[in-house]
Amino acid sequence: MSSCICIPHAILLPSKTNWNSSKSNNGRRQGHCTDVPRNVNMENLQSGYLFPEIFRRESEHIVKYPDASLIRLGIGDTTEPIPDIITSAMAEHAFALSTVKGYKGYGEEQGNMALRKAITENFYKDVGLKSNEIFISDGAQCEISRLQMLLGSNMTVAVQDPSFPAYIDSSVIVGQAGKFQPETDKYKNIVYMNCTPENGFFPDLSTTSRTNIIFFCSPNNPTGHAASWQQLKQLVEFAKANGSIIIYDSAYAAYISDASPRSIYEIPGAREVAIEISSFSKFAGFTGVRLGWTVVPEELVYSNGYPVIKDFDRIVCTCFNGASNIAQAGGLACLSPDGYQALNSVVGYYKENAKIIVDTFESLGLKVYGGKNAPYAWVHFPGKISWNTFAEILEKTHIVTIPGSGFGPGGEEYIRVSAFGHRECILEASRRLKNFYT
C-alpha cells in the first residue's frame, strides 16, 4: 500500500520554527524590537488555521509511526491525474510563451475574455449572466479574502455553522468578527447559522439576525449538503427582505447528482443580492494549478446605489493581477466539450469513492450525511468530541480525517471524510475502519 503513503507538508512548515529563538533564557527578548504594534485582528485570530494544524498532527503521527501507511482523507485534496486534453493545452500555452507570436505579458486583471465567455456559456447560459460579470481568480479561498478587502471592517457577517474556516478567519483578519468568546467557541459579532440534520442543514431564518453579508456554501463544505431550490429561494428572499448580500460559494457544484441548484442565480432575484464564488480546484483537479472565478452581477448595488461590481473591479485591478495565463489556458480546455466530458469522469470517480466511504460508515451503524452531492462524508459520532474521534481514527487506522469542530462549534461530534483519493486507498481505508470499529 505504498501508494497511500504521504509525505505531509507539515515537515516543511515554519510552524516548526522556534519562535522564541531570539529570546534569552529569562524570556526577555534580545536584539532589536520594532515599535510597530501587532495587528489586533491577527491577535484575535484563534489557534492555527485548520488545515496546517491537520498537517502538523499528520507529521507528528508519521514521526511516531514511521512505517505506517498513512491514508489522507483529511484536507480535500484532489489525487487523480488531470485529463491530457487539459494539461496539453497548458503545455502548449507554456511553449508558445517562448515564441514571438505566442508570448503574452500581463493579461486583463479580470481574466481572459475567452475564458470568461466559456464560463458564462457553460455554467450560466440559462440564468442570463454576462461575461463581464465573471472575474477569473486564482481560487475561491484567495477570492474570499479579496472580497473581505472589498467589504471592509464595518460589516456584519453570518456564516453557516459548520462552515469552511476561511470565511470566519478572513472576517477576523479584516476586523469584522469582534472578540472570540471561549465559552461559546464563537466570535462575538459573527452570526452562526446552525446547520444540522434536524433542520435539513438549512438555517432557521425566522430566528436568524440580519447581517450585511451572508456566507453560504452549497454543496456545503463540510456537511456535503446541497441546498434545495426551495431552501435557496428562502435564502434569497431573506437576503432581499433584509437588504443583505449573499456570498455564495459553489466550489463543489460539479458534484451535485440531483436537482439541487448548481448556482444561486437559478433563483429568481438572486442577481440583485448575490455574489457567487467558484473554482476549478475540485471540478478539474486544479488545487495546485490555482484557478477559479467570481460572479458579481451588475444589478448588485450598495445602499447608496453604487454598483458592487465597480468596486470589485477596482479591488481586482489593485490587489490582484490576474490568474496565471497558463492556468487560464487550462481552464479554457476544461470547458471544451472533450475536456468537460473527461472531467465528468474524474468527478464520477470521486463520487464512487464517496459512496464507498458512506457505505463503510453506515455499515458500522453510524449516521452519515453528504457524499451524494459533494466529495465529503459527514459522519456523526454521537457524544464524542470530534478531535478525539480524529485522534482515535488516526492512531488506530492511520487514516487522516478532519474533526468537525474545526469547521465551527456546530461541527462538534462529527468528522469530515474526504472522498478524494486513489481507489485502492479508499478501499484500504474502508477495510481498516471496518476492522477497527467492528
Next chain:
Amino acid sequence: MSSCICIPHAILLPSKTNWNSSKSNNGRRQGHCTDVPRNVNMENLQSGYLFPEIFRRESEHIVKYPDASLIRLGIGDTTEPIPDIITSAMAEHAFALSTVKGYKGYGEEQGNMALRKAITENFYKDVGLKSNEIFISDGAQCEISRLQMLLGSNMTVAVQDPSFPAYIDSSVIVGQAGKFQPETDKYKNIVYMNCTPENGFFPDLSTTSRTNIIFFCSPNNPTGHAASWQQLKQLVEFAKANGSIIIYDSAYAAYISDASPRSIYEIPGAREVAIEISSFSKFAGFTGVRLGWTVVPEELVYSNGYPVIKDFDRIVCTCFNGASNIAQAGGLACLSPDGYQALNSVVGYYKENAKIIVDTFESLGLKVYGGKNAPYAWVHFPGKISWNTFAEILEKTHIVTIPGSGFGPGGEEYIRVSAFGHRECILEASRRLKNFYT
C-alpha cells in the same frame, strides 16, 4: 510596423459598462437596493487605478486613429519570449499532472521548498537568509495587498513620492490613508517622501516623520533610480531608530548594472527591520505567468516581541493558497544555471532598449533619469503638466507613455517611458519622437 500595433485591454474592461443602466431617466434607481453600506475606504479611493486608466486612454486613441500603429511604452509589460528552458519546464510540469506519479494537488501555501531554496541560494546566499524566510507569491502587487491585510488599518505609512501606485491604493483600501486632500493631491495620513534629482532621488530623512511602515522601492518604479549602499544604510538606520518596518520592493533588482545593492539585506541590521518583496515578472517575463516571492526574516518582530513571520505565515495560509505549481516549476528553471544565463540575455536586451530611449530624449535636450539600473526612463518636461505631455506624445506620435503624476504629486512634470518592447518598436518610437520634437 504592424508588429507595433497593440490591441488595448481596455476594450474588454468593465469600465466601459454603463453603471447607470439600472437607473431610470430621472436618475433614481429602479429595482432592489441592498442595505449594505459601501466601504468608506473604497469611497476614499481616488479615480481609477492608474494602469486601467492608461488602457482606457489607449482605447480611445485607437478608436480615434484606427489605422495608427500604436507603440506601447506605458505599462511596464514584458514583450520578449521566455527562454525555452523555462517554458519547457512548465510544459513538463503540466504534462506530469496527467500522470499518476506526477500529479500534485495542493502544495505548501508558502511555496515549493525547492524553489524557496533556489531563491535563497541565488539571491541571498551572502546575506544569511534561510529558505523558511522565503514565501512564494503570485507577484509583488498581490503580495502588497496581503501585507496590508497583515498590518491592518492602524498603521502609519510612508511612501516614496513618486512611487508605484499600489502602495498608496492598498493603504487606502485597508483604511490607513485618511482623507484625500485635493489641494495637495495627497492622502492626509500618508507621509510622502519626495524623491527628486535634487536629493539624489533619496528622501531627506532628517525631515521625514516617523511611520510604522516605510514602502521603499529600489530600483525605483517610476524614477529608475537604484539607491546606493550608503543611502540604504541611512534608511535602515532611520527605520531602526524609529522602530519602523521597511517594506522593500526589489522587483527590478535584475536590472541593476552598477554596485547598488540588489537586496536590502546587504545592509547590516536589515533583517531586524525589513520585509523584501520581489518578483519574476520583469526578471523572467513572468508578468502573465504570475510568480514572485517575499522575505520575512525571523528577527523581525512587532513591538510586543511577536515575530512578524508567524502572522505572515498565517495570512499566506488563510488568504492565499500558494502560487500555481506550473509557474513555480518555471521559477525553478529560471534559477538553474542555464535558465539564469538565458534570462540575463533578455534583461540585457531590455537594457539596450533603455539606452536607446535615454539617448533619444537626451538628444532632444531633455533631462533623463533612470534607464541604467531599471527598465524605465524618467523624463523631465519642465513646467509641463504630465498628463498633457502624455496626451501630446500619444496624439502626435502614437506612443503610449505614463504621466508622472500618476505615481504621485512628486511625479508631476515627468513621464515614465518603459524599455519593454521589441527592438524595432523602440527604434521606431525613437524616430517618431525625434521627428516630432525637433
